[in-house]
Amino acid sequence: MTATSHHPRTRALARSLVAGTAALLLAAPGAALAAPGGAPGAPDQHPRDAAITERQALPADDGWAAAEGGTTGGSAATAEHLPDVSNRTELVAALEASGEEPSIIRVHGEIPLNADAEGNPITCEEIAEGTGYTLEGYLEAFDPATWGTAQPEGPMEEARERAADKQKQLITLSIPSNTTLIGAEEGAGLTGARLSVSGVDNVIVRNLVFADTADCFPSWDPTDGADGAWNSEYDSIQVIGGTTHVWIDHNTFTDEPMTDDTLPKHFGQTFQRHDGAVDITNGSDLVTLSWNQFTAHDKLSLIGSTDSEDRGDPGRLRVTLHHNLYEGVGQRAPRVRWGQVDVYNNHFVISDDQTVDYGYSFGVGKESHLWAEANSFTVTGDVEPAQFISHLRGEVIRTEGNLVNQREVDLLAAYNAEAPADEQLGTDTSWEPTLRECVHKAEVVGGVVDAWSGPQHGPAPGRLNAAGDC
Template sequence: MASPSHRRSLRRRRTVLVSVAAVAATGLGAAVFVMNANAGPVDLAHQTLPAKDGWAASGSGTTGGSQADSAHVFTVSTRAQLVKALGSASDSTARIIKVKGTIDANTDDAGKKLTCADYATGTGYSLAAYLKAYDPSTYGRSKLPKGTQETARAAAQTKQAKNIVFKVPANTTIVGVPGTKAGLTGGMLQIQNVDNVIVRNLAFAATEDCFPQWDPTDGDDGNWNSNYDSVTLRGATHVWADHNSFTDAAHFDSVNPKYYGREYQIHDGELDITKSSDLVTVSRNQFTNHDKTMLIGSSDSEPSGKLRVSIHHNVWKGIVQRAPLTRVGQVHIYNNYYDVTTLNAYAPLYSINSRAKAQVVAENNYWKVPSGVKVAKLLSGDGTGAIKGSGNLVNGTATDLVAAYNAANSKKLKTTVNWTPTLTAGLQTSAKNLPTELATTTGAGVLS
């Protein structure tokens, strides 16, 4: 007789994804159902990344916590429960964490709401004192802030980080319970120096830094820099981020004040992949209402051989830039839908940036571009990165985006790459139906 784990494995192999088209043909409407051919709906928590589904399927593949025993399957609905379920970041025991409802990271262990003032208490920090101490007219612009108020700011930021940063161990699946509006508000999942993690069916919102740092040396006029991404990968391998939603809501950048003439930016990235992370698949997510959205590679000097990422069937809407910004690695961007219409005052600068010798293949994506927006502005680069483009549509018309960019810019994008994608399960050869298809099959809450 087969063991329970073997039977579960057999059931997973029988899983069938019923497409929107097939469902619509039955008159049931547009939805996604994950069905088991023999036993009805499959538990999302035990699903693994399908074979050949992007870079995260390379080698051993990505299975997350699918092999967890019953003692390591948790259902959580509060911050304190999530912290307990995650345990130690160094404990690689397979675990499944089911998130039921929305968890507010800015709460204490008893569930009491915490504010920026709570994090500042006892540190000596105040924004008014900080602004007075580092006013460029008196402090200058040649060096980073140093002194009593900068020390206090860093201490307050550390207090907030201890509360809102959730460190994810290896061999973990974190999945939203269907039908519960599952997600995390105000928090960051940190996947750092671990292997084999799945994050699915979660809505991430309002990841905000109460204590941005002023950097007068950042750019010509200085900038305020914040510290938290909704999901951050740092030196992580085999990660699958699927069917999640990301947004700044309810606090959009348009309401941020300005200090020293620069926006007081409290948001960082939505999903950043840095510090030589590798073998990552980002699929069927919605990225909305954000500025610097996805960073692949944190420095132009990151070593080669890592940062292999597949990005497919995602929706990007109301995104200013970094969709994504790529460095160094081999990145496959396919079957995505980009709506570059200004949304909630988020006015797009570019979609894809290839720099620091990045090798990007961008194929069969669809851009919705309003009148007045130049096609040459959809891409960006530093003159060393490559984008091999094919099958991309702009408002339904086949368009050579790289040629348009190169015709308008002195720092040309290279048009050939040093690799050929092979892990391409689900690749659609035509982008024409993506705007309607992805509207109902991406983001948190559509999986059953």
Template sequence: MRNVVTLMAMSVGIALSPSVFAADAVTHPGKAPLERQTLPARDGFASMGAGTTGGAYASPSRVYDVSTRAELKAAFDAAGDEPKIIRVHGTLLGNANDSGKPLSCEDYAQGTGYTLERYLATYDPAVWGWDTEPTGGPESARVQAAENQRRTMLIQVPSNTTIIGATPDASLVGLSLRIDGERNVIIRNLNHLAVSDCFPQWDPTDGSAGNWNSEYDMVQIINGSSNIWIDHNYYSDEPDFDDLSPSYFGRPFQQHDGSVDITYGSDLVTVSYNRFENRDKLMLIGSTDSPAAGDPGKLRVTIHHNEFINVGQRAPRLRWGQADVYNNHFVRNDDARVSFGYVFGVGYDSHIWAEANAFTFSPSVKQERIIKHWKGQAITTKDNVINRRKVDLLAAYNAQAPADLQLVTDTSWQPTLRTRIHPAQAIPGLLKRRAGPVMTLGKPGKRFR
């Protein structure tokens, strides 16, 4: 029986009380304890360079068990960039104070002067117009309230960290993880749920009809972060699904942003064996069409053996980088809670290689909508199947695209960092058993690959 580290919230700050932990040697993933497993060799871009080990080499005093937001933050702050293992137990609330009391949107707005009613009355396009973004008192109050929420529910993840669910039901609810300029991070076996922005901003200049824009990705990887492994997690808006949200000014009041976004020169990421369900935005890879953001030559991401169930868009949407997208299962039913946009977004100077993916689509979803043109020029699609039938996705897209939006096969690169490619027809059954949180610490289950 291993001893663990207990984090105790005190009335003034957080005191850490580590006890002895008999650390096993880091070996092959099938033999090491789950929390000390490392990304296997050649398992995607995150295996490049020094590889991705997270906190596998943590000393006994750097292994923490947490169940509250305050404990999680205290563990990150105490260990700094030293290798560390954070084991999450139960339901961890992101919108909660240091004593664990849940916080509401009204709590964040208290003292700022923000109310949604005042905001709507001030920036109604019939009053404010369509040509200028909101400014003035109500917008300033919104910004202040939003900052109160950000300081609470957004947590910075330091380098050399493994954060892992202790059981398959371990959950981060309303908590956003930010990896900002860090390296060597592993996030595994966690349910990421209900990350909602209390204070979306109205922008009448966004598109032809304006839009509500929100903050807070479930996992945000930014500013040159590298060697990140996202594995066996679950991502959903439940219970705050988009179709339950109201509309204002004729546009959905959007309170959700991305699932795993990778931007601003970040690099060498592997996303494997996760399940994404009933979310609109999945993975935005690349910041803008401008090279000034530092994206050219970066943004190398491997996306394999994930399930995407009734999602809307960005699986992924890519600019600049290289995305190896293979052996994923995309499911779309008529009872989905979000509308369907597209799967692969071919953005500016992007290089997506989509191979041996399986699509299980209802007849209402047209195969030519799987690819969307976002100023890109090329994409490779190979050995993909729709409802168990092999389909040339690029040819299907080009058959209905106008001449100025046609795409060509990308001949600029070929992925090499793969462990195994399964036949596309086998992927639905395989991932039904293996995707998402399936592991319990100390008891590596037969379902873990």
């Protein structure tokens, strides 16, 4: 299974067929799914008792989002707060109408956010109309051969900013407190969307495909790196501004169909149009990401955006990531500053034909406390376990019982064996995760996660038996 094999909605259909097969296998005691990622003997049941339903709240012990009152989203919504939406206009109206009343917004079909009032997709060139921006004009104005290394400024940069602001207004969806946003059917999702979960509490996002959140108007920074770089904005989901209690579950995040390897180069650098997938910053807290798929994307999850203490991050940024699939991705899975972050039972698939270059998985940043346990790495590319950890001004990390190609590897020891003396990391003894509803044996993680991550529609079989540790 490689990062370039299928569009996410095709992959979702394939997984639903696998799920159906698993349900049939329940009749045979001891039956197990073949693990797509190579994990033998993976149990064939999803660890929750029932199908994904719109009124489900986060289970009581399921990660940091279950702490301090838990996360219920819109589970208590009354009949007037159960809208069905199938285009951008309906979705924006539903979010505005909900206020902070418990609301369940049910998404049908694939909704493009770069769209006009009727929901018809519009191009970057159409968005830029009337702003004065053209890519050709921007490239001519800031060609390093004539412009040099000064920061872009003047009429064409101002035009780019006007065009960027138009796109920002189109694609940004502000999610209010006490909301569940859920895919109601196979293939439901948002294309080119930027969900802003800012300064709110109690939000659930489930069962959706987030595809190609792309910046039409990247900015050129001639001082970024030795040769300059193109910088883009927009995360598929941005949890920011002191937001608390967020559950992001059973979604797919991907750059497909416009993966990084298809992007052109300008000024000798990739015209980068993608930023993060799910970023959690600026004092946000109590977040659980579970059973999601992250595919064909470079920078995934930034937890804490700065080494400075003035964003309200110390003592917050408590996040759990479990049972997620990271397939053909580049870095930040996650990158952590300040927070206590529990990363367990995830499957990392690293291949030699990825659409992005592999950098690292666990970023150890300023005052970070990242606990990585019982994860499974399936590696077919030229990547060594020492590369899984990146030293980014942090000091400690805890790694326990992780597998690489079904063999247990001490990831911290592997990193330290290759790291220079001034980048050595210690073992974090400052805390221990407790909010874990279901911890699988690492040997079965690849099969379980590959079969059951991403959007799920239809009944899930039943709880895992003892063989799966749940």
